[in-house]
Amino acid sequence: MRRRDGEILAETIVYDVAILGGGPAGYTAAIRAAEFGLKVALIEKTTKLGGTCLHVGCIPTKALLFNAEIWNHLKHGKDFGIRGEGSLTLDWSVVLKRKDGIIDKHAKGLDFLMKKHKITVLHGAGSLTGAAHSGVYAVSVEKENEKTEIQAKNVILATGSDARTLYGLQPDDRILTNIEMLSISAPPKSLIVIGAGAVGMEFSSIFRSFGAEVTIVEYLPRVVPVEDEDVSKELTRLFKKRGIDVNTGAKVEKIERTEKGVLVSWTDQNGKPQQKEAEKVLIAVGRAPRTEGIGLEKTRIQLDRGFIPVNEAGETVEPGIFAIGDIAAGLPQLAHVGAMSGMIAAAKIVGKPFRPIRKDRIPGCTYTEPQVGSVGLTEKEAKEKGYNVKVGKFPFAGNSKATILGNHDGFVKVVSEAEYGEILGVHILGPQDTELVAEAVAVLELEGTVDDLMYTIHAHPTLAESMLDAYGAVNGMAINA
Numbered sequence: 001m002r003r004r005d006g007e008i009l010a011e012t013i014v015y016d017v018a019i020l021g022g023g024p025a026g027y028t029a030a031i032r033a034a035e036f037g038l039k040v041a042l043i044e045k046t047t048k049l050g051g052t053c054l055h056v057g058c059i060p061t062k063a064l065l066f067n068a069e070i071w072n073h074l075k076h077g078k079d080f081g082i083r084g085e086g087s088l089t090l091d092w093s094v095v096l097k098r099k100d101g102i103i104d105k106h107a108k109g110l111d112f113l114m115k116k117h118k119i120t121v122l123h124g125a126g127s128l129t130g131a132a133h134s135g136v137y138a139v140s141v142e143k144e145n146e147k148t149e150i151q152a153k154n155v156i157l158a159t160g161s162d163a164r165t166l167y168g169l170q171p172d173d174r175i176l177t178n179i180e181m182l183s184i185s186a187p188p189k190s191l192i193v194i195g196a197g198a199v200g201m202e203f204s205s206i207f208r209s210f211g212a213e214v215t216i217v218e219y220l221p222r223v224v225p226v227e228d229e230d231v232s233k234e235l236t237r238l239f240k241k242r243g244i245d246v247n248t249g250a251k252v253e254k255i256e257r258t259e260k261g262v263l264v265s266w267t268d269q270n271g272k273p274q275q276k277e278a279e280k281v282l283i284a285v286g287r288a289p290r291t292e293g294i295g296l297e298k299t300r301i302q303l304d305r306g307f308i309p310v311n312e313a314g315e316t317v318e319p320g321i322f323a324i325g326d327i328a329a330g331l332p333q334l335a336h337v338g339a340m341s342g343m344i345a346a347a348k349i350v351g352k353p354f355r356p357i358r359k360d361r362i363p364g365c366t367y368t369e370p371q372v373g374s375v376g377l378t379e380k381e382a383k384e385k386g387y388n389v390k391v392g393k394f395p396f397a398g399n400s401k402a403t404i405l406g407n408h409d410g411f412v413k414v415v416s417e418a419e420y421g422e423i424l425g426v427h428i429l430g431p432q433d434t435e436l437v438a439e440a441v442a443v444l445e446l447e448g449t450v451d452d453l454m455y456t457i458h459a460h461p462t463l464a465e466s467m468l469d470a471y472g473a474v475n476g477m478a479i480n481a
């Protein structure tokens with residue numbers, strides 16, 4: 001290791017790869033590279049590994065969602081013959097403690113995995129210091145007032161993203177991003193959510209279950225805009241049924257703090273001005289890649305709308321410098337995409353074969369009530385690509401397991417091409433879809449056809465049987481509808 005003043009502190013280790021960022025992209029790349037036998041350094045700015053996903057994203061939201069699910073079940077306990085004395089109360093401090101316990105357990109799990117794979121973990125802000133010398137990069141690691149440098153033949157940038165805000169507003173106790181929302185001291189009585197992508201929809205669903213009066217304001221014409229149009233339409237209907245006020249095609253004009261909370265003004269889809277006041281506002285309008293302060297200006301890398309352009313292996317224009325996860329251009333900002341990009345970058349570094357990520361093979365999950373799980377082309381996209389499209393749709397109303405769960409809203413929609421019956425996309429809205437979609441991903445990966453799947457046995461009674469019925473429905477031959 002070499003200090004900035006040039007003094008050599010110990011014998012200089014040249015790592016095969018140094019990774020900046022210990023989120024799902026970075027730690028997965030680190031583990032896979034170590035599995036390939038490489039000498040790996042993982043640099044993480046904060047004191048804990050896990051990134052957005054573990055600390056303020058995927059994991060805490062799903063912990064709260066599970067709480068919300070239990071709460072919903074208990075509220076309908078009488079339907080299941082469960083009676084308690086007095087009324088139910090929610091101890092929010094326990095909800096938060098449970099969520100924090102889950103995060104803690106998995107952060108410790110990551111520390112264990114780093115030790116197991118003999119990965120050197122350095123806590124501090126990493127940055128590139130300039131061009132490689134004899135194929136070796138120097139990476140600066142800065143912690144408080146201490147600055148050190150490490151040497152590595154390859155560098156993987158995996159510094160993730162931050163929530164975007166609107167009109168330069170800084171988050172506080174009333175205008176919140178995902179970070180503040182996940183540590184809120186009590187569920188708000190009223191909440192306006194700006195943005196109806198996965199993050200906005202999940203928080204809306206969770207806090208509606210905990211009793212908040214929720215209003216969604218979305219600029220685009222539909223909620224979950226990347227999903228099949230039928231999914232957006234039905235999810236909107238079901239959210240409205242749950243008492244959520246859904247406003248699409250709505251342009252937010254102003255967000256003002258008031259005596260009691262926050263006032264949001266917007267122009268609705270008919271051009272009319274609208275206003276609503278709520279205790280809290282959540283801004284969920286997308287995530288900006290964290291590319292500042294990592295030394296990109298010392299390289300030839302040019303950002304594309306804030307993201308780092310990469311090829312199918314995650315390589316940037318600088319030989320030996322990779323970018324993966326939320327900072328990389330061209331792929332959705334999802335933990336499982338970042339993790340797979342990390343595995344691919346590690347394979348590329350050691351010269352092992354890998355399969356590039358195909359956008360139409362990435363599962364998209366929105367953990368709302370009901371959930372959305374999808375993969376592949378939507379009906380509209382398949383038509384736009386010139387396929388002769390055949391669609392099958394099966395409602396969960398005909399699925400006995402859904403009835404047992406007391407949750408039969410939604411459907412499975414299969415998009416296939418007419419000639420060979422190849423399945424191009426599967427779009428599920430309903431109970432536990434984020435689990436069900438795994439089957440559809442495998443089907444698309446293996447280029448399954450409707451005929452293959454119509455004769456694939458699905459256990460009874462399961463939610464997965466609805467997939468079998470949906471494949472059958474493509475040929476007008478569902479059994480249970």
Ligand SMILES: Cc1cc2nc3c(=O)[nH]c(=O)nc-3n(C[C@H](O)[C@H](O)[C@H](O)COP(=O)(O)OP(=O)(O)OC[C@H]3O[C@@H](n4cnc5c(N)ncnc54)[C@H](O)[C@@H]3O)c2cc1C
Pocket residue numbers: 020021022023024025026043044045046049050051052053054056057058059061124125126127158159160161178199290293294324325326327333334335336337338367
């Ligand atoms: C509320 C919410 C819910 C989500 N739910 C899901 C979900 O259910 N499923 C899903 O797939 N995705 C979900 N996501 C998206 C997911 O969290 C991200 O796609 C994922 O975390 C990106 O991984 P990453 O490793 O690229 O970045 P991050 O997870 O952001 O990790 C980057 C890491 O780099 C560190 N870092 C930053 N700068 C430096 C530096 N200079 N030096 C060293 N370290 C640095 C950061 O401290 C951080 O630990 C959710 C996001 C949010 C906000």
